[in-house]
Amino acid sequence: MSDGEHAKPRRRRGRRRGRRAAGPAEKRTDNGQISAASPASGGGPANSGRSRSAGRAPDRLRTVHETSAGGLVIDGIDGPREDQMAALIGRVDRRGRMLWSLPKGHIELGETAEQTAIREVAEETGIRGSVLAALGSIDYWFVTDGRRVHKTVHHYLMRCSGGELSDEDLEVAEVAWVPIPELPARLAYADERRLAEVADELIDKLQTDGPTALPPLPPTSPRRRPQTHSRAHHRQPAPARKNGRGRGP
Numbered sequence: 001m002s003d004g005e006h007a008k009p010r011r012r013r014g015r016r017r018g019r020r021a022a023g024p025a026e027k028r029t030d031n032g033q034i035s036a037a038s039p040a041s042g043g044g045p046a047n048s049g050r051s052r053s054a055g056r057a058p059d060r061l062r063t064v065h066e067t068s069a070g071g072l073v074i075d076g077i078d079g080p081r082e083d084q085m086a087a088l089i090g091r092v093d094r095r096g097r098m099l100w101s102l103p104k105g106h107i108e109l110g111e112t113a114e115q116t117a118i119r120e121v122a123e124e125t126g127i128r129g130s131v132l133a134a135l136g137s138i139d140y141w142f143v144t145d146g147r148r149v150h151k152t153v154h155h156y157l158m159r160c161s162g163g164e165l166s167d168e169d170l171e172v173a174e175v176a177w178v179p180i181p182e183l184p185a186r187l188a189y190a191d192e193r194r195l196a197e198v199a200d201e202l203i204d205k206l207q208t209d210g211p212t213a214l215p216p217l218p219p220t221s222p223r224r225r226p227q228t229h230s231r232a233h234h235r236q237p238a239p240a241r242k243n244g245r246g247r248g249p
Contacts, residue, residue, distance in 0.1 A: 065227075069156070071104075071131065075127075089103050127160055
């Protein structure tokens, strides 16, 4: 055997492999240190098959994107500010609380966002309206039916052009005319309260400088593909419904 053959550290490599196999498995903690896994965790070589299976990432939820539109429809928008009313809808959440919000719904095949806003306001409140200006968009995430849903809702300022307040929509528990100054306290969601502030500024501009002073509507095109119709957790029908006719909730 040559001197070169004596220099090969075969025995030391074997001992190192043996010690590592006999000891606990290692894992890296959040702070960068290495700690040993207990035998119960299945980190040892004897449980290597089970460990690989347990270490697989869980199946990810399928992400879908949904788009809705709605509006803040104002009765008396051209009259005195103290007489102006907004049509709101009320839905009952899982805790039995009445949550007031703006009417809205999915953009259907062949509809633009403005057309959806007009239709949904009519369906959920009974009030016909025409779009004056865009208030802005809200987007949020929720999980339902094994899917992760990213929803975007486009909102518009609308002028009441007729109709009678009605709660015939099965998803709506109540509808009501609410005075404009009370919107910040009545609307359940912070994003919609901010939209009400934008509407207040636009109404001032409308009354001061006329309709031409309002910002132009952003371009939209008819929807070309159908979309899913998931129900967010706050869109549950109420167990009992009341007649929403008349002003005030």
